[in-house]
Amino acid sequence: MIHPIEAERKPGMGLAANADLLRRTAVWIALLATLVAMLVVRPALLAPEQWPILLRQAAPLGLLAVGQTVLLIGRGFDLSVGGVVGFVNVLAASSIAQTYGAGGVILLCLLFGLAIGLLNGVMVAQGRISPLVATLGTGFILTGAMLIYTGGAPTGNIPEGIRALSRSRFLGLPYAVYIWLLVSLVVGIALQRTWFGRYVYAVGSSPEAAVYSGIRVSAIQIGSYMLSGFCAALGGLLLAGFVGIGTLGVGQDLVLNSLAAAVIGGTLLRGGVGGVSGTVGGVILLTALSALLTGAGAGAAGSLATQGLVLLGAAILFREMKRG
Secondary structure (H helix, E strand, O other): OOOHHHHHOOOOHHHHHHHHHHHHHHHHHHHHHHHHHHHHHOHHHHOHHHHHHHHHHHHHHHHHHHHHHHHHHOOOOOOOHHHHHHHHHHHHHOHHHHHHHHHHHHHHHHHHHHHHHHHHHHHHHOOOOOHHHHHHHHHHHHHHHHHHHHOOOOOOEOOHHHHHHHHOEEOOEEHHHHHHHHHHHHHHHHHHHOHHHHHHHHHHHOHHHHHHOOOOHHHHHHHHHHHHHHHHHHHHHHHHHHHOEOOOOOOOOHHHHHHHHHHHOOOOOOOOOOOHHHHHHHHHHHHHHHHHHHHOOOHHHHHHHHHHHHHHHHHHHHHHHHHO
């Protein structure tokens, strides 16, 4: 005799559950395979003293990827994060930092990130401008403003208080790693346990249905972009502390990598599906791949090519899972 509950189940429910499990665990399986490859090719990369360095390198990318994850779940993305990171680096090394100290410039940079996120959110949510056009345009404006502000040749050193974020350690790990993991934890809990998270998933699943449900879609979109700007500014501060000086072009490679980390971690581009835990795995995977290829002598070109292949493989895998 068939149990009534079993009789009500749709034939595809088991397959859907298995596909969802595979989507959430694929990045960790790939990371395990990468660690095995590191053990074979360059065992020194897995030495205990190397892990703090690896995770410190991952922290700025990790913060940007957290913001991108929230946006992707809500059917958005942010191509201006590279400009935010670069401008924060310039601000942190400018005379403003020398005048107001590390605490003052950290507050200024975080407010700057929130303001850029607000601008992007208003353009997308209320101006009905495509996220591609809005955030790419903002990124170009920030790059131009950075060149004008510095005259094309940034000078100055990053204050010691900001350097300490990336260089000082607690229990063997740099403060930057704790900051990244704390932000990831808070955002992950917010997505799963709060009304904001439920609304982000609702908007990503169906913006039209979210409107009919009484959700203020524009407010959710603006809040998501502000979170992305905040994460980008914080990631820029950690990267500035690691670099130590004002540098043009810093952080530009993080734009696509932050999107790649979220997608590899199981966040779908169609919206409504994904999470921060997978993104953390995606960030570590990309960083470990880069370290492996650099150690193997493949260089930056090999690292970029491999990251592209991993991203394409993840996209194809999740597309086929969606069809199934």
